[in-house]
Amino acid sequence: MSNSSAKESRLPVLGINSLGRIGKLTLWHHVNRKYFKEIIVNQGRDIGMGMETIARLIEADATYGLLHRFLYGIKAQPCIQITDEKNGKMLIDGIPVTVLREQRNPMNIPWRQYGADIVVDCSGSFKDPTVPVDDKKGSIRGHLNGGAKAVIHSAPFKIKNKALSTPEDTTTLIYGINHTAFNPKKHLLISAASCTTTGLAHMVKPLLDNKETSTILTASMSTIHAVTNTQSVLDKLPKAGEKDIRKTRSILNNIILTSTGAAKALAEVIPEVKNIGFMGDSI
Incomplete structure (x- = not known):
């Protein structure tokens, strides 16, 4: 066995649950990095007309453009090849990808x-x-039951029952902030926090680590957020009992002020933030 083949055989297999926007860009990233010898994507339902539709959805992104150009530049050629329609198999830039x-x-x-x-x-x-x-x-936790050794959640964890605390095998990590606290023997469920919390953490931590700026009494932040699928494209009637009718207005034509849990989540990765009067809002 050649050195390259031996190295490839030792590479792990990545699973991605859901091929939405974050799932697709996670797939793009790891096709590019090639840290994994194979990628398994679970969507849990049929999509469009089958693998041809899936390949087209993977290939193009409204923000980043085409996958092959993202990988190799404007002169690159398409790099997705469907190898088995029935079993959901394709090659993406040489990486075997199976869609469940x-x-x-x-x-x-x-x-x-x-x-x-x-x-x-x-x-x-x-x-x-x-x-x-x-x-x-x-x-x-079902992913662990299904065979995964660890699960990374692409959003913040939210515990509905306020009487319950965060389980010992669960943690929130932001690279460059508290990632060294990761214990692979203990932490099985890992949240990557949110985009807002990540951005905020990298601004706040240098201030707290610097003696001249480490004493912060109060702080406020506003996140100017991109459009998401949970927002209304056009104005619509609110549901019965809806308290915040601003959220029913068209996101493309209005500046809609809402709340964010980013400041609270920040304390999970930077405990000192608990001592700061932190206010946060989202637009």
């Missing part, structure tokens, strides 16, 4: 069968790490 289209509940996704060591959950559906594995609506 049957199970949506994490505990039923066959990660073990495909050898997926790490799963990145990009669905946004399983935010509460205290939900038991066998919950009928699904739980992020």
Whole structure:
């Protein structure tokens, strides 16, 4: 066996749950980096007309353009090849990618069968790490039951039952802030926090680490957020009992002030923030 073949055989397999925007860009990133010898993507349902539709959705992004140009520049050629329509297999820039289209509940996704060591959950559906594995609506812990050794959640964790605390095997890590606190023997569920918390953390930590600026009494932040799929494209009537009718206005034509949990989440990665009167809002 050649050195390159031996190295490739030792590379792990990555699992990605949900091929939404974050899931797709996670796939792009790891096709580019080639840290994994194979990538398993679970969507849990059929998409369009099959693998041809999936390939086209993976290939193009409204912000970043075309995958092959993202990888190699404007003169590059398309790099997705469908190899097995029935079993959802394709090659993306030489990396084997399998798209699963049957199970949506994490505990039923066959990660073990495909050898997926790490799963990145990009669905946004399983935010509460205290939900038991066998919950009928699904739980992020289900990925562990399905064979994953660790799960990275692409959004902040949110515990609905305020009487419960964060489980010991659960943590929130931001690279460059507290990533050295990661304990692979202990931490099985890892949140990568949110885009706002990540951006805020990298501004606040240098201030706290510097003697001249380490004493912060109060602080406020505003995040000017991009459009998301949860917002209204056009004005619509609010649901019964809706308290904040501003959220029903067209996001493309209005500046809509809302709340953000970024300041609270910041304290999970920088504990000193708990002593600061921190206010945050989102637009």
